[in-house]
Ligand SMILES: Nc1ncnc2c1ncn2[C@@H]1O[C@H](COP(=O)(O)OP(=O)(O)OP(=O)(O)O)[C@@H](O)[C@H]1O
Ligand SMILES: [Mg+2]
Ligand SMILES: [Zn+2]
């Protein structure tokens with residue numbers, strides 16, 4: 001999808017993506033580099049979801065996507081993934097308390113909106129629990 | 132007035148660039164994998180997953196490095212059949228780290244990503260009532276992530292267990308240009324013949340093409356006299372043999388295959404000296420040989 005400023009006959013450029021685009025819809029503001037005129041593209045929820053489902057970032061990306069970015073963000077009841085280092089840290093905890101510790105760290109991580117459990121998240125969780 | 136093609140770029144999102152970059156990442160990842168083979172079938176329940184698991188185990192027992200992607204996003208079964216449903220996938224510097232199964236097989240499956248065993252694969256998305264418009268795109272992207280974001284490392288074989296359906300392989304072939312070919316799992320039932328043929332015809336038109344067919348549940352040995360008995364109403368000539376593709380082997384029905392799958396043990400390792408295990412090993416020898424042959428002729 002491209003936008004053309006008919007007056008200037010020039011391609012418009014993405015100027016702003018109010019984020020988070022209100023709830024389930026998507027808003028993208030385009031601006032004409034010639035005359036400065038702006039238009040906003042407003043999608044309905046399923047159009048927005050279709051775009052999201054393609055796994056491309058509207059407005060462009062500065063860094064490559066994280067592994068399984070879309071699956072982890074979209075899967076219901078997705079397991080919180082741990083990094084290899086975090087998993088190794090957990091192995092130092094005695095086995096009989098490991099699953100309890102794992103659960104409480106994951107609870108903390110979810111509360112904080114962390115995408116994955118890293119050694120740093122473990123430290124924060126421990127501090128939070130006063131351990 | 133300018134038209135779509137007169138304008139270079141898309142105003143800042145660079146969707147094309149993002150897609151190209153993703154494809155490049157996939158290519159780099161797959162350059163380390165010698166053979167990418169999809170296991171497909173026109174009909175459901177013919178034994179794709181069991182065959183995948185046992186081919187993988189048999190290849191690994193021959194010293195090959197094997198990965199398995201369970202591409203049946205909504206009905207994953209590979210992890211359970213390999214007894215690793217409790218393992219955890221982790222994230223490392225190079226991407227998602229697969230779970231390690233019997234004989235060092237590296238496994239990625241949706242059920243290893245769910246927080247609770249047996250949870251349904253469902254998507255958190257607004258516009259659920261319009262899912263028909265986006266679900267296909269989402270599942271394709273998810274499959275792309277599972278394949279391309281996993282740190283498979285160097286592999287001799289990556290087996291991809293597809294969901295059932297005659298169009299599954301053609302769609303997958305379009306999505307995954309690195310695929311080297313399909314193995315079609317068939318059953319000798321006359322009723323299934325039509326679907327089996329259709330899926331093979333469609334698959335042969337694909338870029339990757341068909342390596343061969345594996346006939347599964349091809350009769351059983353009578354426990355009292357050892358004679359071969361048919362399990363299905365069969366046609367005069369075996370369906371697999373009229374498909375015009377190489378028949379890589381016929382695996383008989385053996386209740387121990389199902390039992391092993393339920394217990395999470397590869398049958399081919401647990402019951403080496405059975406006709407079914409020998410048939411599986413026979414298939415694997417051919418896959419190994421055809422692939423070595425393709426390698427040599429490059
Ligand atoms: N040769 C065989 N002998 C005995 N049981 C078998 C054989 N092949 C498959 N089965 C059993 O048949 C059932 C279906 O097999 P499987 O799940 O592998 O099929 P599938 O094609 O992957 O199914 P789906 O289409 O649902 O993915 C399983 O219970 C499996 O253990
Ligand atoms: Mg299956
Ligand atoms: Zn203008």
Ligand SMILES: [Zn+2]
Nearest residue numbers: 353355356357
């Ligand atoms: Zn008998």
